[in-house]
Amino acid sequence: MDFTFVSGDPALDLTGTVLSRRNEPVDLLTTPADLERWVVACDGLPDRVTADARTFESALSLREALYRLALDRVLDRPFDPGSLDIVNGAAAVPPCAIELSDAGLRTSGDLPAALSQLARSAITLLADPHACLKECGRPGCTRVYLDRSRGARRAWCGMEECGNRVKAAAYRARRRGAV
Template sequence: MLLFLGSHPALDFLNTRYGPHGQVVECIGDGRSLVDWLVGAGLVDAAGATKMKRRLGQEALDTASEEARRVREWARGWIARWAEAPTADYGRELVVLNGLLGRATSRREVVLSEGRLQLTESHRIESAEELLAMVALQIALLITNEEPALIKECASSACTLSFLDRTKSHRRLFCSATVCGNRAKVAAFRERQRKND
């Protein structure tokens, strides 16, 4: 099951591997599911994804998903360190990130839209390797635009998901109020009952 609870595509990307109660769920285990995830995250449209699967082929996409899983675990470690120490020297990590960003080929065009000329930038994915550039862009947007202190892990002990706390009060505790929030409430209730017995 694909989860989009991270409030940021970069964190949703980290959340493509999660482990409730010690089980591990892998959401991008092959190329097809990587493309499906990109669609779910709003980074690729559905029509583009169908064409992409046809054009790039399963083998190349599977290889890209393998790299995506490696990049994800690398990013997980780095984002956690960056959230703790945002001004530390990340020269080595930036070389890796910028290498991934550099794979994107973008095309700029001036088009007539809504009655005026507008400059647009589009990405045409020519190879499966370029999919990693899309993921890298989201990581780049996270570390350049967002507040490191607002990257949090779900407060439920059974949950491994992380999220960006976009609430005004910055007091979001759970990936999902309905799932983990409720579970925590039930656990606290049981604990109180146990003490009262």
């Protein structure tokens, strides 16, 4: 399965690896190999990491903590203390190393460093009072995204997946009403 990176921040994209959290969640990270593929596909993270059972569980724990904190921010409620501990603990690990060369930017590090980088990204985002976080407006989608649109009018996590579905459903409803 391909991963979707539409949330506007890598930490939020990690939380989006669980689809439709309300009804029957679909977890895209079921094995350490899935996590390794996600890290490689995510911009700004190392192009090669190895996940063992312990680091895989740490990543899933971080993902869920990030989701709870992002949802706390969307719903304008106090942050969950346990989630804060998990994210702050992950951020305390040294992050990935970066190098600049004629070929561009290269990021290197192990999985704990990549998780640290994600946690730091989330901390920066969640601490920003001007960051506009929203939950996708398509029923069934629970992805939280950063709305950088003009006037903060974006309604869906991504047009390709959710926006098109909502618009197609509205079109079909209008057609049924016109008949």
